[in-house]
Amino acid sequence: MTQESATVDPPGDELFARVPTEVSVYEVSPRDGLQNESTLISLEGKRRLINALVAAGLRRIEVTSFVSPKWVPQLADAEELARVLRAPEGITFSALCPNARGLERALSAGLSEIAVFLSASEAHNKANINKTIADTLAVFSEIVPPAREAGLLVRAYVSTVWGCPYEGAVDPARVVKIAEKLLDLGCYQISLGDTIGVGNPRQTREIVRRFLDVMPPERFALHMHDTRGTALANVLTALEMGVRDFDASVGGVGGCPYAPGAAGNLATEDLVFMLQSMGISTGIDLDKLIEAGNVAEQVIGRALPGKVHKAGPFRLRRSPTRAS
């Protein structure tokens, strides 16, 4: 019966033809992860977390933010932290940097990379940084070129790409235009954020296609939230289209304070588990990454939502009863 009813030409090979052999994971837990924690975390706690992430093999880590301490009290120790950190050879520590004052602080702290940020939707940008998108890009045009001249790498975040909590749908063509302006200013990579975790794979395909129409895959990264469980399905679609850069946060700590229900950056260990089990190289040691998740839980003082952190990688169990 089963032989006779085989009517489908088995597909498959074409699906993974473009999946990259290597992926670069950009770790955001020390900044994006911690910034909304209400309990102040000590400098030593932050250093422990960052050291654990480095030990796990993460090579690009966003460590803090040079926004006003009034906005984000948790990261008021940005200069002090940047000074006590020593980026080992081959490791990039970056910091968020909203304006000229932030750039000054980043330069004096000796970091090698900064990140600028805005939203793809006007209402979210207004709620988040109290400026129009045009005014925000004007500020960036005053800080990105001097940062580049001072030898810094500059990355950019664009939020609400998959949907805005105030405006709803966001036109991908608009996002591409914003991204092109940021690249033209001198940013080396644009991180596209599903800030409220509403993205689906069909939408991800459309967004990624628009980007691949005008730039190579290394110019953008995906920053997916797992708010509705779809983060890794969206990552998979992007992988199938050749995207090789993904942001994540160990333990799944963090989200966007202005987006209701936004519980959950994609957990780095969940991302790395899937990538590694698909045979994609990340340079990350999953056991040590899970240890870094333990450190994050200790430092923050509560359980974090990451799943592989709880379940562990796949390990054999001693059989309780053996079939004879």
Added chain:
Amino acid sequence: MTQESATVDPPGDELFARVPTEVSVYEVSPRDGLQNESTLISLEGKRRLINALVAAGLRRIEVTSFVSPKWVPQLADAEELARVLRAPEGITFSALCPNARGLERALSAGLSEIAVFLSASEAHNKANINKTIADTLAVFSEIVPPAREAGLLVRAYVSTVWGCPYEGAVDPARVVKIAEKLLDLGCYQISLGDTIGVGNPRQTREIVRRFLDVMPPERFALHMHDTRGTALANVLTALEMGVRDFDASVGGVGGCPYAPGAAGNLATEDLVFMLQSMGISTGIDLDKLIEAGNVAEQVIGRALPGKVHKAGPFRLRRSPTRAS
């Protein structure tokens, strides 16, 4: 700059060419979900949950199990529940049924579908039902044909397809052989389980391809666990290959008691959120499904892991500050 560096031929269309326009969701929460709950749930609680699932548009629901009450005390009220349930037109209520005694009970209770179950790995089958796979299939050969003759539909579960907690890797060719035997006995569909939630999309592609080599997609379903966050990525791969049947459990309740760390059937609302947002028809009302998840939480008396149940579907929020 971005124009000049466009070196990639944008992919995408071929990825979703086989994605079905309709998917059938098989709901397992009343049986697979509840069976490991230690607090006994009342008949009325179970009926409330099942009615909420029917109201949400689920048409295939596994409502109970005719295993020995000694094995699963939670489902000792199987006959009574089956008798008080009235399957509305077009709705199938099924029950797990391990042996001839179970079949007798199912027949007398008036259900229209039963399900048999075994594992793809000997050690898990031994631990779970204390028989070899060959002996289990011999039992099925005594109950599936009479069940068919009595007019029942018979479905089959095969566990540990993506990995066994005792044996590790499981050969997909072995699973296909077991599935073919079950189809030959008269089962109409084989549900393939990632019992310990270790599956990755590359492995899913391999398993699905082996099945599509010998049978059409309607002959098998995927029953993924979200233990490590990869359930929907695995579902996506299967969708891309034309699979149209998926099991899920509202709220993400349930798992396998013999598999360590197996916290979490894929939540039905997370599955339906992704399918619907991709434009795939399920016949399910997501808002009512979330209500069914609320009923499950009330009936079980604790928070459940499903994400869309917590975050809700994507709804606009009133903008706190409007850009002028």
